[in-house]
Amino acid sequence: MAAYDDLLDRYRRISNIGNAAGLLNWDQQVMMPDGGTPARSQQLAALSTTRHELLVSDETADLLDAAEAAGLEPAEQAVVREIRREYERETDVPSDLVDELTRTQSDAQETWQDAKAESDFESFAPTLRDLRDLHRDRAGYIDDAKSPYAVLFEDGEPYLPLSRVEQVFEELKAELPDLIEAIRESESEVAWPFEGSYDEDAQLALCRDALDFLGYDWDRGRLDTAPHPFMSGNQFDARITTRFKEGEPLDALTAAVHEFGHATYQLGLRDDAYATPLGEPRSSGVHESQSRFWENHVGRTRAFWEAFLPKFTDRFPQHADATVEDLYQAVNKVRPDNRIRVEADEITYHLHIILRCEIDRAFVEGDLAADEIPATWNEKMDQYLGVRPRNDAEGCLQDIHWSYGFAGFQNYTVGSVLAAQLEAAMEEDIGDLDAHIRRGEFEPMHEWLTENVHEHGCRYTTDELIEEATGEPLTAEYYLDHVREKFGELYDL
Amino acid sequence: MAAYDDLLDRYRRISNIGNAAGLLNWDQQVMMPDGGTPARSQQLAALSTTRHELLVSDETADLLDAAEAAGLEPAEQAVVREIRREYERETDVPSDLVDELTRTQSDAQETWQDAKAESDFESFAPTLRDLRDLHRDRAGYIDDAKSPYAVLFEDGEPYLPLSRVEQVFEELKAELPDLIEAIRESESEVAWPFEGSYDEDAQLALCRDALDFLGYDWDRGRLDTAPHPFMSGNQFDARITTRFKEGEPLDALTAAVHEFGHATYQLGLRDDAYATPLGEPRSSGVHESQSRFWENHVGRTRAFWEAFLPKFTDRFPQHADATVEDLYQAVNKVRPDNRIRVEADEITYHLHIILRCEIDRAFVEGDLAADEIPATWNEKMDQYLGVRPRNDAEGCLQDIHWSYGFAGFQNYTVGSVLAAQLEAAMEEDIGDLDAHIRRGEFEPMHEWLTENVHEHGCRYTTDELIEEATGEPLTAEYYLDHVREKFGELYDL
Numbered sequence: 001m002a003a004y005d006d007l008l009d010r011y012r013r014i015s016n017i018g019n020a021a022g023l024l025n026w027d028q029q030v031m032m033p034d035g036g037t038p039a040r041s042q043q044l045a046a047l048s049t050t051r052h053e054l055l056v057s058d059e060t061a062d063l064l065d066a067a068e069a070a071g072l073e074p075a076e077q078a079v080v081r082e083i084r085r086e087y088e089r090e091t092d093v094p095s096d097l098v099d100e101l102t103r104t105q106s107d108a109q110e111t112w113q114d115a116k117a118e119s120d121f122e123s124f125a126p127t128l129r130d131l132r133d134l135h136r137d138r139a140g141y142i143d144d145a146k147s148p149y150a151v152l153f154e155d156g157e158p159y160l161p162l163s164r165v166e167q168v169f170e171e172l173k174a175e176l177p178d179l180i181e182a183i184r185e186s187e188s189e190v191a192w193p194f195e196g197s198y199d200e201d202a203q204l205a206l207c208r209d210a211l212d213f214l215g216y217d218w219d220r221g222r223l224d225t226a227p228h229p230f231m232s233g234n235q236f237d238a239r240i241t242t243r244f245k246e247g248e249p250l251d252a253l254t255a256a257v258h259e260f261g262h263a264t265y266q267l268g269l270r271d272d273a274y275a276t277p278l279g280e281p282r283s284s285g286v287h288e289s290q291s292r293f294w295e296n297h298v299g300r301t302r303a304f305w306e307a308f309l310p311k312f313t314d315r316f317p318q319h320a321d322a323t324v325e326d327l328y329q330a331v332n333k334v335r336p337d338n339r340i341r342v343e344a345d346e347i348t349y350h351l352h353i354i355l356r357c358e359i360d361r362a363f364v365e366g367d368l369a370a371d372e373i374p375a376t377w378n379e380k381m382d383q384y385l386g387v388r389p390r391n392d393a394e395g396c397l398q399d400i401h402w403s404y405g406f407a408g409f410q411n412y413t414v415g416s417v418l419a420a421q422l423e424a425a426m427e428e429d430i431g432d433l434d435a436h437i438r439r440g441e442f443e444p445m446h447e448w449l450t451e452n453v454h455e456h457g458c459r460y461t462t463d464e465l466i467e468e469a470t471g472e473p474l475t476a477e478y479y480l481d482h483v484r485e486k487f488g489e490l491y492d493l
Numbered sequence: 494m495a496a497y498d499d500l501l502d503r504y505r506r507i508s509n510i511g512n513a514a515g516l517l518n519w520d521q522q523v524m525m526p527d528g529g530t531p532a533r534s535q536q537l538a539a540l541s542t543t544r545h546e547l548l549v550s551d552e553t554a555d556l557l558d559a560a561e562a563a564g565l566e567p568a569e570q571a572v573v574r575e576i577r578r579e580y581e582r583e584t585d586v587p588s589d590l591v592d593e594l595t596r597t598q599s600d601a602q603e604t605w606q607d608a609k610a611e612s613d614f615e616s617f618a619p620t621l622r623d624l625r626d627l628h629r630d631r632a633g634y635i636d637d638a639k640s641p642y643a644v645l646f647e648d649g650e651p652y653l654p655l656s657r658v659e660q661v662f663e664e665l666k667a668e669l670p671d672l673i674e675a676i677r678e679s680e681s682e683v684a685w686p687f688e689g690s691y692d693e694d695a696q697l698a699l700c701r702d703a704l705d706f707l708g709y710d711w712d713r714g715r716l717d718t719a720p721h722p723f724m725s726g727n728q729f730d731a732r733i734t735t736r737f738k739e740g741e742p743l744d745a746l747t748a749a750v751h752e753f754g755h756a757t758y759q760l761g762l763r764d765d766a767y768a769t770p771l772g773e774p775r776s777s778g779v780h781e782s783q784s785r786f787w788e789n790h791v792g793r794t795r796a797f798w799e800a801f802l803p804k805f806t807d808r809f810p811q812h813a814d815a816t817v818e819d820l821y822q823a824v825n826k827v828r829p830d831n832r833i834r835v836e837a838d839e840i841t842y843h844l845h846i847i848l849r850c851e852i853d854r855a856f857v858e859g860d861l862a863a864d865e866i867p868a869t870w871n872e873k874m875d876q877y878l879g880v881r882p883r884n885d886a887e888g889c890l891q892d893i894h895w896s897y898g899f900a901g902f903q904n905y906t907v908g909s910v911l912a913a914q915l916e917a918a919m920e921e922d923i924g925d926l927d928a929h930i931r932r933g934e935f936e937p938m939h940e941w942l943t944e945n946v947h948e949h950g951c952r953y954t955t956d957e958l959i960e961e962a963t964g965e966p967l968t969a970e971y972y973l974d975h976v977r978e979k980f981g982e983l984y985d986l
Contacts, residue, residue: 012535012539013539013542013543016535016536016538016539016540017536017539017540017543019532019536020513020514020517020536020539020540021513023516023517023520023536024513024516027516027520031524031715032730033711033712033713033714033715033730033732034712035710035712035713035729035730036713036726036729036730037729038729038764038767039512039727039728039729039730039767039768040729040730042505042509042767042768043509043510043512043513043516045509046505046506046509046510046513047509047510047513049506050506050510050543050547054543217528218526219526219527219528220526220528220529221526222524222526233529234532235532236528236529236530236531236532236533237525237526237528237529237532237533239526271531274531274532274535275532275535
């Protein structure tokens with residue numbers, strides 16, 4: 001047991017250094033003055049190189065060997081399995097590459113922000129190429145027998161093979177375009193009551209109202225604004241951000257509810273397992289299922305608006321006459337002219353993802369050059385969604401994600417699909433969700449998700465976790481049922 | 494030269510880990526939700542332990558030996574001297590102690606805040622004893638031939654012996670009490686135009702006005718609020734905080750100008766020497782000279798108020814009729830009823846410091862028990878300043894500093910004394926400061942301080958730096974001249 005305890009101590013240190021880097025990243029996006037980038041990049045590089053060296057040291061290797069040889073309980077075996085996986089993923093990657101990659105990623109955020117502000121993809125392209133090359137190099141060190149893209153995909157989702165995820169994509173591609181086409185041709189009038197501009201302070205206050213309503217623990221969180229909404233933190237401190245669109249008062253709200261879902265995952269992890277694999281989230285896909293659950297299966301329901309409408313009309317008295325139906329329809333309206341992923345409805349969203357994954361893969365695999373990205377992007381937008389971005393800022397520069405890495409977008413779709421699957425299983429246990437939502441009783445939902453998802457941390461693999469929670473493997477079936485029924489009713493299909 | 498370059502690379506990593514910890518500390522005081530402490534304490538402990546182990550590793554030792562044996566330029570020799578000093582200061586201190594001390598310090602901040610809020614010293618006393626014991630242990634490992642208090646003093650000021658500083662204290666003790674007595678007996682009426690409460694937003698706006706006026710680089714800084722005003726950062730990102738007193742509109746302003754002074758030091762360090770000894774500040778005492786210079790020799794002058802009065806009356810229209818003399822007198826009024834160090838005038842301030850140093854030393858040396866501190870504090874306040882704190886919150890719990898360490902308060906007085914000495918030298922070079930201040934021309938002052946103090950980093954020892962900049966060793970003479978003249982005129986002595 002001594003080896004196991006020592007291994008866990010060592011891992012805690014490694015994990016805490018990673019969490020410190022997480023805070024530096026949060027700060028860079030939310031608080032840091034622009035001039036701070038050169039120092040921040042060096043700080044982040046120092047942390048990730050140091051974390052890397054501690055992880056791949058001989059001492060870690062020896063402790064892993066000794067712990068694996070000891071007779072451990074299943075939960076302890078899971079801990080060792082996870083540490084082993086991280087170790088194997090980094091042990092062949094040189095420190096210099098880790099250092100260079102981290103600096104490039106940190107600098108890239110600023111470059112991306114500037115490029116987006118100027119809507120100038122060309123100024124981002126050299127950075128993007130550097131990032132691609134560095135990530136490819138890294139993938140080669142991890143496993144040169146596999147395609148680099150499949151290796152990079154495992155960064156976020158280690159226990160669902162890319163092929164399985166692509167099978168889900170095929171199921172979606174077989175149904176969603178027809179559904180979108182039917183919606184486009186529908187003559188049903190779906191409400192859009194908004195006009196003029198909406199005060200940012202009121203939007204922010206409405207976000208706070210919603211977080212209060214849903215049960216956000218302000219003693220372990222905070223809400224700020226950032227160019228790209230995100231969540232950052234751990235079980236003691238899970239912070240969220242949102243941002244404002246002048247003419248769309250539900251946009252910041254939806255983003256805040258989405259990030260709240262991510263925060264619930266962190267906050268549901270076991271306090272006493274902080275900075276160990278049993279107190280860390282399973283994967284990006286499972287994380288996204290939590291944000292999608294709250295965004296789509298709570299925030300975009302009629303029941304939510306039955307309860308929450310008075311807060312909305314309080315904050316925006318110009319809409320004193322708005323009905324539940326107005327808000328429900330507005331928050332679910334399929335707008336074919338929307339070019340922005342994070343503002344997409346539940347259906348078109350996945351075509352935004354499929355487009356990114358296709359470009360992402362082709363670029364990483366060398367089948368697409370950086371300077372071909374804007375045109376390819378616009379082409380595919382036209383093909384899948386019937387709309388063309390008017391510039392790079394609302395096209396291929398809209399997302400920050402490439403500043404961090406590649407092969408991660410799939411997890412957004414995995415999350416949506418899994419959210420619907422979890423909802424169905426939850427309803428088996430706690431009954432009709434709408435009744436809970438209408439009464440503002442979110443505790444049974446939080447409890448179910450904590451018991452079935454959060455509190456396991458990385459105890460189970462993704463497959464095991466999904467089967468434990470829902471009784472079956474990942475499937476697109478529940479998501480497809482959900483959108484067919486919901487949008488069938490809304491658009492009278 | 495290879496050894497020198499490698500040593501510098503290694504030091505950069507060590508320094509960047511320290512800077513990352515600095516950001517975590519800033520966040521803990523300014524942004525972190527209360528619930529975040531358990532995770533933050535572990536993160537800080539992981540960083541300081543890792544930093545420590547990198548510093549005292551055999552690799553660092555070998556690189557130091559090799560660099561010292563190489564033929565280096567004087568600036569490089571200074572770099573090696575500083576790294577050697579840090580190495581020697583930590584090499585005998587066990588990692589476990591570093592870890593425990595860091596956790597205790599991080600937890601102590603919350604304990605102190607709660608204790609201060611409840612004005613309950615007893616709830617802070619156990620933590621204070623733990624901190625004292627840990628710091629004493631640390632001092633013993635560093636140098637068990639010296640008094641632990643003298644060893645701890647070198648944390649902040651390595652190149653001015655405590656005995657030299659105590660000599661300066663004696664000079665002050667020989668003059669200040671009589672001066673305070675004369676002021677107390679003076680019949681001169683010094684203005685105090687404030688009454689009622691002052692809006693926090695307006696106070697904050699006035700702080701921003703002052704920082705604009707003095708030339709704060711917002712692209713490399715930010716202003717926030719925290720229970721205890723402080724500055725944090727480096728040459729790319731030097732952030733300041735202030736806080737508000739409802740009835741005293743100049744209090745937040747004075748704190749902001751003080752912290753601005755600290756920020757100028759960081760921002761004046763060489764960009765290209767970031768995270769090396771040539772790009773790091775010399776010492777706590779020299780740092781404090783910069784904050785005191787701007788607070789006292791700029792912010793508390795008539796010339797400043799001649800230029801800045803319109804901003805004040807803009808933000809507080811109830812004072813539309815205030816004169817320069819009103820504000821000048823108010824910001825310099827000696828108020829014997831003040832019990833709070835950070836709100837003290839330029840003279841009584843040093844008795845606050847002397848009191849702390851006496852208690853601090855007696856406590857560390859075992860001559861005073863923790864539970865005797867409140868009574869001793871109140872006794873000394875009565876003796877030195879003729880006023881008794883009404884509770885621990887405005888007595889011995891007023892400062893956060895013991896949460897970090899001991900034997901550091903001396904540097905506040907060193908800073909004040911040095912600020913006056915620097916002002917005299919600066920006037921030799923750029924002429925009457927008041928004329929510059931009145932015209933809002935701060936660039937020549939920034940340039941002088943950068944050239945003579947900031948841009949040297951740790952190139953010179955404290956003694957050398959002071960002699961280079963002012964032509965003589967540290968002396969209380971200029972400070973005493975300054976207060977004699979200023980308060981003699983104000984109080985008609």
